[in-house]
Amino acid sequence: MSKPRDKQMTIDEVVAQLSDGMTIGIGGWGPRRKPMALVRAILRSDLKDLTIVSWGGADVGLLARAGKIRKVIYAFVSLDSIPLEPNFQRARQNGTIPEVVELDEGMFQTGLYAAAQRLPFLPMRAGLGSDVLVNNTWIKTVTSPYADENGDFEDFTAVPALKLDVALVHMNRADAHGNATYLGPDPYFDDLFVQAADKAYLTCEEIVDTAGLTVDTAVQRLLISRMAIDGVVETPNGAHFTTCTPDYERDEKFQKAYAAAAGGTDEEWTAFEQRFLAGDEAAYQAAVAAFAAEEAAK
Amino acid sequence: MTEFSRAEVCAAAIADAFAEDGEIFASPMGMLPMLGVRLAKLTSNPDLVISDGESLFLGGTPPLFAKADVVEGWIPFRRVFDVVAYGKRHVMMGATQVDKQGNQNISAIGDFAQPKRQLLGSRGAPGNTVNNRTSYWVPKHGPRVFVENVDIVSGVGPARAKAAGPGASKYNDIHRIVSNLAVFDVKGEGDTVRLLSVHPGVTIDEVIEATGFELSIPAEVPVTREPTETELMIIRNVLDPKTLRDREVPPVTAEATK
Numbered sequence: 001m002s003k004p005r006d007k008q009m010t011i012d013e014v015v016a017q018l019s020d021g022m023t024i025g026i027g028g029w030g031p032r033r034k035p036m037a038l039v040r041a042i043l044r045s046d047l048k049d050l051t052i053v054s055w056g057g058a059d060v061g062l063l064a065r066a067g068k069i070r071k072v073i074y075a076f077v078s079l080d081s082i083p084l085e086p087n088f089q090r091a092r093q094n095g096t097i098p099e100v101v102e103l104d105e106g107m108f109q110t111g112l113y114a115a116a117q118r119l120p121f122l123p124m125r126a127g128l129g130s131d132v133l134v135n136n137t138w139i140k141t142v143t144s145p146y147a148d149e150n151g152d153f154e155d156f157t158a159v160p161a162l163k164l165d166v167a168l169v170h171m172n173r174a175d176a177h178g179n180a181t182y183l184g185p186d187p188y189f190d191d192l193f194v195q196a197a198d199k200a201y202l203t204c205e206e207i208v209d210t211a212g213l214t215v216d217t218a219v220q221r222l223l224i225s226r227m228a229i230d231g232v233v234e235t236p237n238g239a240h241f242t243t244c245t246p247d248y249e250r251d252e253k254f255q256k257a258y259a260a261a262a263g264g265t266d267e268e269w270t271a272f273e274q275r276f277l278a279g280d281e282a283a284y285q286a287a288v289a290a291f292a293a294e295e296a297a298k
Numbered sequence: 299m300t301e302f303s304r305a306e307v308c309a310a311a312i313a314d315a316f317a318e319d320g321e322i323f324a325s326p327m328g329m330l331p332m333l334g335v336r337l338a339k340l341t342s343n344p345d346l347v348i349s350d351g352e353s354l355f356l357g358g359t360p361p362l363f364a365k366a367d368v369v370e371g372w373i374p375f376r377r378v379f380d381v382v383a384y385g386k387r388h389v390m391m392g393a394t395q396v397d398k399q400g401n402q403n404i405s406a407i408g409d410f411a412q413p414k415r416q417l418l419g420s421r422g423a424p425g426n427t428v429n430n431r432t433s434y435w436v437p438k439h440g441p442r443v444f445v446e447n448v449d450i451v452s453g454v455g456p457a458r459a460k461a462a463g464p465g466a467s468k469y470n471d472i473h474r475i476v477s478n479l480a481v482f483d484v485k486g487e488g489d490t491v492r493l494l495s496v497h498p499g500v501t502i503d504e505v506i507e508a509t510g511f512e513l514s515i516p517a518e519v520p521v522t523r524e525p526t527e528t529e530l531m532i533i534r535n536v537l538d539p540k541t542l543r544d545r546e547v548p549p550v551t552a553e554a555t556k
Contacts, residue, residue, distance in 0.1 A: 029375060056419075074419055075419055075420065075421055075422070076418045076419035076420075076421045077418070077419055078418055078419075083418065084416070084417065084418065088416065089415075089416040092406070092412070092413055092416035093412065093413060093414065093415065093416055094412075095411070095412040100410075100411075102405060102410075102419050102420055103420070104420055104421075104422060104423070104424035104425045105379070105421055105422040105425065106379040106382060106383070106422060106424075106425035107424070107425065109376060109379055110379075124383070124425070125383070125425065125428040125429055125465055125466065125469070126382075126422075126424050126425030126428060126429070127424050127425070128424075128428050128454070128459070128462045128463070128465055128466035129424075129427075129428060129451070129454035129458040129459045129461065129462035129466040129470075130420065130423070130424035130427075130451050130452060130453075130454050130458075131405070131410070131420075131450045131451040131452070132420060132424050134451070135410050135450075141465075144465075148464065148468075150464070152463075152464045154463065154464050154465035154468070155462070155463045155465045155466075156465050185352055185353040185354070185374070186352070186353045186374040186375055187374060187376070188374075188375060188376075189375070189376060
């Protein structure tokens with residue numbers, strides 16, 4: 001019986017597909033279902049001058065702190081229960097990210113839609129009158145070819161396509177071919193990220209048989225089709241310390257420790273990096289388990 | 299006379315901002331706006347559509363931060379933008395700065411290229427303000443919040459919307475600004491912020507002093523209405539039995555009102 005190809009690989013094999021200067025879209029939303037194992041693998045790599053497109057959380061903060069970002073495209077960067085991301089704040093206030101594109105959230109989604117539909121732009125109202133269009137003078141407006149009810153030809157923001165070289169997303173379950181489901185409350189925009197990208201890689205909590213994807217799970221939760229996916233990696237706890245509901249919730253204690261270190265002295269940050277980010281993913285997960293045990297003993 | 303707190307006055311004023319909205323999605327950002335919206339749903343406007351702030355439309359009206367409730371719909375982040383464009387939505391957002399023209403800033407303080415303080419980012423403010431009814435909530439009214447000109451325009455006030463053309467101004471509707479001191483709209487001369495009422499115990503001069511620009515002040519400025527017995531019962535016994543509201547707007551001591 002013929003089967004679609006097996007796309008399983010390791011996180012390091014995914015990172016080996018990336019190169020300096022690439023535009024990388026990171027799925028999830030703020031501190032929710034982020035492909036953090038891949039973000040950590042990028043931190044360990046020599047990659048540089050990246051353009052990061054993200055509903056930003058610690059992914060943006062970590063990559064900014066590590067000096068990996070040449071350009072960032074975002075509508076917000078937040079840890080939710082901790083509203084402002086300290087590493088991102090530091091990078092912005094020190095001016096260490098050379099290029100910054102802050103969009104409206106709806107524009108961000110529309111930019112992904114445009115890229116996913118292979119259009120150069122899509123029109124919308126968002127952005128008009130705001131400083132999003134003042135701080136990004138390369139974003140143009142477009143005049144409607146149709147008169148409105150008052151006979152006016154309205155101008156709209158021509159939201160440019162957010163075309164990605166690569167998309168990285170994390171899902172709850174996937175098969176070896178790249179079909180994947182989210183089991184949490186919200187799909188976020190992961191399907192748009194993968195369709196907006198030339199290449200897309202997905203990590204997941206667990207790889208299951210294709211038939212297993214719809215056992216006890218509504219077919220409507222199958223968000224991502226294998227035709228958009230180039231590689232699949234099983235990374236249990238791979239979204240840590242962001243949410244991966246219902247497999248696990250956000251690790252608030254760890255996030256607090258992260259934010260304290262990020263907002264603290266250089267020494268405090270270095271200590272955090274040494275403890276958690278210096279080794280590979282297995283070392284990270286071991287350090288996280290040790291941290292959790294320490295916290296539980298308090 | 300019934301005793302009530304400043305937070306309870308604010309909750310009722312926020313509820314009033316949503317009273318005439320009919321059957322739309324009421325989208326509050328922050329604790330007092332959530333309390334006010336739920337109060338409106340239980341009193342003046344039972345048709346309001348409310349969410350859990352994450353991905354569910356709620357069939358009932360649960361207390362602040364309660365999880366279990368009847369669900370009447372699904373509103374993941376992506377569908378919020380559909381409702382924004384559809385227009386049947388009234389959002390009440392925070393504002394790190396709001397200016398004389400009713401522009402709002404939640405992006406950054408200082409120069410955008412290298413801000414003195416990076417905030418959240420503009421989030422949905424640019425889109426909200428040109429698509430659906432938008433109000434602002436300011437828990438600590440002061441001259442650093444109410445500034446002559448915001449550093450970065452996230453939310454678009456009516457004057458800027460008009461200048462950007464009908465595509466921007468057609469659905470621009472900055473409805474209310476509610477602070478811990480007073481209630482405003484942006485219908486002053488030349489589309490400027492106008493004082494609508496001062497909260498009980500607050501003088502007009504206090505509001506002027508706490509505002510970093512010249513307010514439009516009508517000849518008659520009423521006192522913001524007191525919460526009713528029913529509203530106080532709902533706030534205290536149903537929606538916020540843990541008095542979380544006092545954390546956002548601390549009770550005003552007799553000393554402070556002298």
